[in-house]
Amino acid sequence: MSLRQRRILIGVTGGIAAYKVCELVRRLRDLEAEVRVVMTEGATHFVTPTTFQALSGQPVRVSLWDEQGEAAMGHIELARWAERVLIAPASADTIARLAHGFADDLLSTVVLATAAPVYVAPAMNQQMWASLAVQANVGTLRVRGMGVLGPADGDQACGDIGSGRMLEPHELRDILVASFGDQPLRGRRVVVSAGPTYEDIDPVRFIGNRSSGRMGFAVAAAARDAGAEVTLVAGPVLLPTPPGVHRVDVRSARQMHEAVLRAVRDADIYIGAAAVGDYRPAEVSEHKLKKSGGAPLHLELTENPDIIASLAAGADRPYLVGFAAETRDLASYAGEKLRRKGIDMIAANEVGSGKGFEVADNALHLYWPGGDETLPEMPKTELARRLVARLAERFLSGTGTAS
Template identity: 50%
Template sequence: MNYLKNKRILLGVTGGIAVYKSPDLVRRLKEQGAIVKVVMTKAAQAFVTPLTFQAVSGQAVHTELLDADTESAMGHIDLARWAELIIIAPTTADFIARLTVGMADDLLTTLCLASTAPIVLAPAMNQQMWRAAITQENCHRLQQRGITLLTPDEGSQACGEVGAGRMPEPLAIVAHLQNFLTPHRLAGRKVLITAGATREDIDPVRFISNRSSGKMGYAIANAAIAEGADVILISGNSNLPPPANAQLISVYSAQDMYEAVMFNIESADIFIAAAAVADYRPAQVAIQKLKKTAQAELHLPLERTTDILGEVAKLEKRPFTVGFAAETQNVANYAWEKLSRKKLNMIAANQVGKNQGFDMDENALLVLWEGGEQDLGYGLKQDLAVDLLDLVIKRFMLTKHTDKVTA
């Protein structure tokens, strides 16, 4: 869902070389349907003119504390009341320091004090200035007051140095704001998610696995965190960085994942099984590496692994249970059959194969539940995760958090 649509956003621009990114940020916010007004400090105008921001925002740009064109010359009060969200990008070390001590000596600092709207800062400065103890202390004090600070990017800087202090890219800021504005519908709820691929050993060197990257499960974890959930992510093999604010439990095999799920399932409100779990494993694992012989064929007996999703679905007091169906053909038919056979609350189906589904940034999802379905279409997994979780939350709330399906 787009929580920026029709949102009244005040963009504050302070004086730093990263100002060149700010007009693009205005454009990206407007693409999301936001209404953007810009306030510039005197230093910011030394880098980019107000006319530039007026052109991209379609709104008058504000630069003076006492604006004779507003009623009673109280422009900062008008803007403070208008704004539903204040984002300052870039935010210099100087502005952070002045905001920390409550300065109100220009339009931007004054309206920050006069507004009840949430404030988000996107720091941008020299890497040593960012690392300085006083800057970090100021940031900590602002966070204690409820002001949100985005983490600056790392990389080469205009001064020629390398390190943390770059203003996040406009698209990244837009994504942060979307997450920031997302209603925390899962606050106080625990969501248990599986992701990635399991591995089943043949011998100390070889194993059976699949092409899953974990991208879908990790994206769902991030979406759940944005909704305020307490997230436990049980992950098989994946090279992805762990989602911030999630409890990550790394596992190796299907049995490891089963044990981790069952250990944590009792306290879960929602269980989303996005992992690609092996259906079979070698019946016997060789202690030493299997050597090539003169035989043309090698027979490798396999045995079934425990059906994690099925075991969860059979629990007397189970959470709202969501499965995944990755198929190479007859996607909808197989998904409906799996939904019914395992008595799931919901299933997300997608087609996989060569250059499709696994290990890709994009996917296509068809979501099914008893009496309904919704095609989420094709898109980035991070976007599909948000849309899928929205459906999960709505169905979860509709069942009033109880599972009436019996095994």
């Protein structure tokens, strides 16, 4: 992993998370990146410019009215120099100013003047992050093509717990590294579903499956690294959201169906990696069911909606990638599912006896109309990258489309 001679501009704004950016700059320099730092006046109350100058090996700019820096139109020079711009931490004030196109300090002026991809790493109190104003401003930045990285959940400096923590330096570093790689899906929108679904029987019991969600979360991260804007519709799993991915949490198959239908309205690709329950109880008991003296309990089940089949039936559908988890006759079942549902690609894997679910490694066999490919057993993160690379190739070539 190297960033040799890559030019990265870091914008530091006023927030306690500014101290973490010192480590980020060091990590980027360890990868041989050229790093320059622009600070807002507020940021200097948390970390001194001298610190960033020592870590980056470059002068630090703070003021738009720096006579020496602006003698040669320094803000334009910085904007042209940068290959990537990352604002970390991105305060609520900075996000608002960027959303409204302000240019009354050095950092906001550079952002308006640059043609480089711009990323923001929000950091603020969890209630501030949840406010309608901040969410509207963040939505504006996303629409304009800025990458919004995080925030993460956890303990905050103010004592609150919730969403609003800046991503960790190594996470931001990895995203920047990935942004310089081959990104065949840049500018595309991808929706991924992941994890199990739970169908309630009564207030304390449910029908579910053993899916951990690891494969789907790895696919979401791989699609992000391929340059896509990713929405992850996640069933009930205890996994952290991949940085830079928008997450929607659901519980049941019907909730997942509704969330996916909303998310794919403007998506280019849908990857159905979730282990969606085929059936749900016809009725959910209002109270906990009790034993009845040894008499058997009869549970009537009804079929859940088929998410990928309903998408395939649409007139203006995205490129569709399904998953098939089978215990036997993998090729037969996967091929039949590909034809019956009319989708573009299917990723099939064997489950059971230590395979597929609840393990770190997996293997896939990809099928598409007229072809197939085996991806041997490997860590799910690497397997996801191989899968996304293959589907991106076929999507962009326009081959194998079932519509």
